Amino acid sequence: MKNKKILIIFCMILALSLIVSCNEEKVLEETSTKNENDSINSNEKEESSENKDLTKEEKVINNGSIEPFNSGDAKVKDVVIGDILDKVNSKIGPANEIEDMNEEDFGDTIKINNYDFGKLEFSKGEDGKFYLYRIIIQNDNVIGPREIKVGDSVETVLSKFPNDNNDKKDGMRVLYGGDYESNGSGILYYDEDDNISLINYIHGQGGFGSYGMKLSIENNKVKDMDIMVQIN
Incomplete structure (x- = not known):
């Protein structure tokens, strides 16, 4: 009877360990996904900023492109x-x-x-x-x-x-x-x-x-x- 109780306690501890392990993996996966999304959003913002700056530069070039009479x-x-x-x-x-x-x-x-x-x-x-x-x-x-x-x-x-x-x-x-x-x-x-x-x-x-x-x-x-x- 005593051995049976020990076995039950061991199984409960093992189950709790598995649950904790799964939760940790889920947290790590969510954190990794969030980091990837943040990185993608950051890159998109940088590209958008570069394109915006390029448009401004083009406008400056266009504004200065009128040639004198020749x-x-x-x-x-x-x-x-x-x-x-x-x-x-x-x-x-x-x-x-x-x-x-x-x-x-x-x-x-x-x-x-x-x-x-x-x-x-x-x-x-x-x-x-x-x-x-x-x-x-x-x-x-x-x-x-x-x-x-x-x-x-x-x-x-x-x-x-x-x-x-x-x-x-x-x-x-x-x-x-x-x-x-x-x-x-x-x-x-x-x-x-x-x-x-x-x-x-x-x-x-x-x-x-x-x-x-x-x-x-x-x-x-x-x-x-x-x-x-x-x-x-």
Whole structure:
């Protein structure tokens, strides 16, 4: 009888040991699972943070990606400053009217071709060929550089180029550049009534070989565009 009681007590102790062991394994398993989940959540948060930072960086890059006016902007209707007359005619057809003139002060022979959209001016080179050096757009049938067209607002134009938001001074406001160290500039001009009258963009130092675009402004809208390269 005594041996039977001892056996029963031994079995009870063994059962309790098994229960405790199972509980410990369950606790360890739950702890391990929790740690794994915490690790996964932490990694996801880090990835999310990295992606968020990358998006911010991309936005900064995009905001700073607007280039100043340059020689690549000097084209209209597949016609590029520097094209020869024959090439221009093959692209857009013959002019409605042609004017010939000589600039005696500089010894240049100029040919002005008039079209429905405006004018193209050519200068005679040393090889006898006429090269396009000036494009004038006078109506909204033709899209100019950076998709600007006659009738667009001043705000639309300014959004296409850098703008340092400088203060107005002496009847003009420098949009960017404007000093001798800059290879180009953008300047806004005002008339006597303090209305914007002209926007002028230049690529280069402003002398021979420099590219420019002047936009005449009337009632805060583009009246015409004048794109050219300085030939004298």
